[in-house]
Amino acid sequence: MATNNQSASTQRTDAAVRSVAAYHDSVCWKQLLSAESLNDTAVVWLGMHCSRAAGIHSGVVVLGPPGEGPFAPVSTWPAGARLTTALMQASELAMAERKNVARQSPAGEGDAAGYIAVPLELDGLVYGVVALECAASSDSELLHRLRDLQWSVSHLHAAALREQPGNRSRDARQLRVVLANLVACLEAGDSATARTVLVNRLVAQFGAARGMLGETTESALRVVAISGAAQVNLKANLVQAVAAAMQEAVDQNRPLRLPLDEGDEGEDMLIHRAHDELAQAESYRSICTVPIYNEAQVTGAILLEREKSFTDEEVLLLEQVGAACGPILHLKRLNDRSLLAVSRDRGLAFLRALLGPRHAVLKAVTLVFVLLVAALALIDGTHRVGAPAVLEGAVERVVTAPYDGYVSRALTRAGDVLAEGDEMARLEDRDLRLDLARLLSQREQLERQYLEAIAERERAGTQIFKAQIAQTDAQIEMLNERVSRSVIRAPFDGTAIFGDLSRSIGEPVERGEILFKVAPLGDYRVALSVDERDVTFLQEGQRGQLVLAPRPELDLDIEVDRITPVAAAEDGVNVFRVEAKLLQPAPDLRPGMTGTGKIEIGERRLLWIWTHRFTGWLRVALWRWLP
Known part of the structure; x- marks a missing residue:
């Protein structure tokens, strides 16, 4: 019970202290904000700072005209306190060196104390100093107090600026x-x-x-x-x-x-x-x-x-x-400036830098560039014409629908390897078989009538029935042929390169409609799409190399076989179709593979090889623009 009473008494005491401190701070803040001069601000500010921070023994604010002096104490804490020699030395050192000062009292001079001082500057001129003597058991504690003082002197700086409204x-x-x-x-x-x-x-x-x-x-x-x-x-x-x-x-x-x-x-x-x-x-x-x-x-x-x-x-x-x-x-x-003037100035600046005493990197780079251009103008290289290439079958057989009908079965898709006679698809033949059964029944009937006419020795009737039987046989043969053609088979060994009826079961097809394209395996040709600017360099019999995207490890030899004289537009560029043949067999090739082909033209200067397209375009442009 006694413990509870003591705790309650302590809480009431702390509350009272906080109430008094809050009242004191409110009064001091009003005085600080209402101070009319820097000296008045220094008096109020020093009292607030020293009373709020525990462990401060004494303090002083020294002020004077910026950069001129003389400087004199305008406020001390406690009021009227006698300043120690060590405190004044710290303040003088801070003003002389324009640096913050933090030092401890020498050993053997009583209790451990420290001295901190912060110079006050305005527009690069010293107008005063703040120095404090405080308890400091370690250097870290002393530096902590110095930091708090640095933050707090901003009130003095604001008051100093208020006294110079004309300059501002x-x-x-x-x-x-x-x-x-x-x-x-x-x-x-x-x-x-x-x-x-x-x-x-x-x-x-x-x-x-x-x-x-x-x-x-x-x-x-x-x-x-x-x-x-x-x-x-x-x-x-x-x-x-x-x-x-x-x-x-x-x-x-x-x-x-x-x-x-x-x-x-x-x-x-x-x-x-x-x-x-x-x-x-x-x-x-x-x-x-x-x-x-x-x-x-x-x-x-x-x-x-x-x-x-x-x-x-x-x-x-x-x-x-x-x-x-x-x-x-x-x-x-x-x-x-005009474009000509800009080019002239930049050219002159480049020449001055190139011929001047400095810019060693620019000179080295220019020398290397000149040597490179000279080497390209003297060294020969192989001129090659490159173009996109597509691998095609040497022969492409088109498989069409034999008659009007409906898809009944589909076994082949593009890319499948076929043997000659393999079933590729089947058309619906139920109507054909019904017609065939009807014709067979009709023939039997005609044949019985023919035999009765022979038995009755009707010469005219015999000839009529004989002709009708021949006509029915022809129709039966035609239907048998159509029934046999309802099964679509591969014309030779090869690969289906076009056609997929797997999603067209039951759909109608018309006679002559293309169902599949089949190309033989192992017999290919290369179709090159050559730019119109390079086609003049090509001739039949020239050789080159082909690299296909699916087989980049193969370097296939090709030979130009045919150059078509008609151009076609592809992606906004006129190209000529050039056909070439493979000079060596290669495994695992399929029609439709794409790649790049390069045809060797002959020896040319490397500089010409790399610039002939641009120079050609420039000649045409100048001829078109100039009168």
């Missing part, structure tokens, strides 16, 4: 200007439109009276866009003076402006002669020229004129716009 807003405005001009150039359809759009936008954004854009060429720099003008007259004096001013900035690879800034000593070392002449010729007292780049190479320049002088920030912004839009303008300029 200025950077945001500059970024928007650069991105807006970049998007405008990307949305333009061609290079001329992109240049005009960019110049007009810059004139409006910088409050300039006139803006111009120039591009470098192989010979000189030329003006390609003027604000408010659809075309550029390169012979005008103004355009020539502007081109000279742009060339002056491009040659020095620096932005130039008039009037000169007295506070910048480097401006006096630059040449402004062309800018001075342009200012004297025009009524605008302020001129700014900025080179534009693509992959660290100058591709042009932007020149603006106005009454008000250009500030350093405006010159920097104009440089940023040129750096962002320069690659886009250069890419659109390359895309607008």
Whole structure:
């Protein structure tokens, strides 16, 4: 019972502690969010961090102007606590080296303690440091506390950024200007439109009276866009003076402006002669020229004129716009070139790389290619004409239906091997046999009448009955022949290459209808479908080889026997049928097997063998296209 009371008391105590802690955190969070300055934020934040983390003995936040100093403690914990020398040394080391510091107190100096410090930086400048003295029994525990401190100082960084709204807003405005001009150039359809759009936008954004854009060429720099003008007259004096001013900035690879800034000593070392002449010729007292780049190479320049002088920030912004839009303008300029110009530039680039001091791999590959082409042009090889091939029987016998009837039985299908006389199918003969029985009965009746006429010595009746008996015998013989032909048999030893009546039992067939095709075994011919571009190379008597898909291990010798003079279209290509005969017997061959045949034509240069089809097509195409 006492144990239960103690447990209940402990739970009430923990609940009370959590309630007080929750209330304390709520108050501190409100103070942290409502702090108006970085110093106020540092005081509230240090108290929250040190009170929430167990084992922290003391802490300090040191702040000062970014990168300048002096730096002084603005908050300590506990409030008014005396800072130890080791803690201050850790904070000074973190600020001096701009690195996080985690060190333990030397052995023999009382309880185990550790010192951690995190420098505070903004835009690459140190504006303070946070240092804590805490209990640390091991290095891992000390590093764990350092990590928690790194995550927690983000509140101080946010407060430091809030105190510099001017810089943030200025950077945001500059970024928007650069991105807006970049998007405008990307949305333009061609290079001329992109240049005009960019110049007009810059004139409006910088409050300039006139803006111009120039591009470098192989010979000189030329003006390609003027604000408010659809075309550029390169012979005008103004355009020539502007081109000279742009060339002056491009040659020095620096932005130039008039009037000169007295506070910048480097401006006096630059040449402004062309800018001075342009200012004297025009009524605008302020001129700014900025080179534009693509992959660290100058591709042009932007020149603006106005009454008000250009500030350093405006010159920097104009440089940023040129750096962002320069690659886009250069890419659109390359895309607008003609096919001939692209081929010329790529050819010149290849020659420069081939003849230049570097690109050893390209030189080696080119040398190997040249040697390979030279070898192909000098070495002979066997020219062969290849074509799809089909194995056919030398003789194909067609088995047709002997009369109109119905299929009664089917024993043979395509591919079956047959011997001469083997039954292949049978037609229904019941009607024939009924007619035959009727005729036999009729003959017996006529024969009795014939004998009665002989007995009665009726000479005329005897002759009539004799003729009728002969006619009936002829009909009986014809029916017997038809009954015998109802059984369809193989005409010779061979293979059935066509026909399957197994699914046609009971179906009618007409006289002369093809039921089967039979080809003899061991006697074949090869049918080649030769492309019309190669048939002129073939002659009767030429030999070659045949490889069949079912028997790739066999290399059969063939000889051209006949070339048909009529072409046929197969798969959109005109082909000629060329027949060849097998020069050697081979086992397990069947009509209908497909493969590839190659006919040897003679010796030719390897280069000609591999390129004659393309050169032939090119000759025909040029003859058709050229007038």
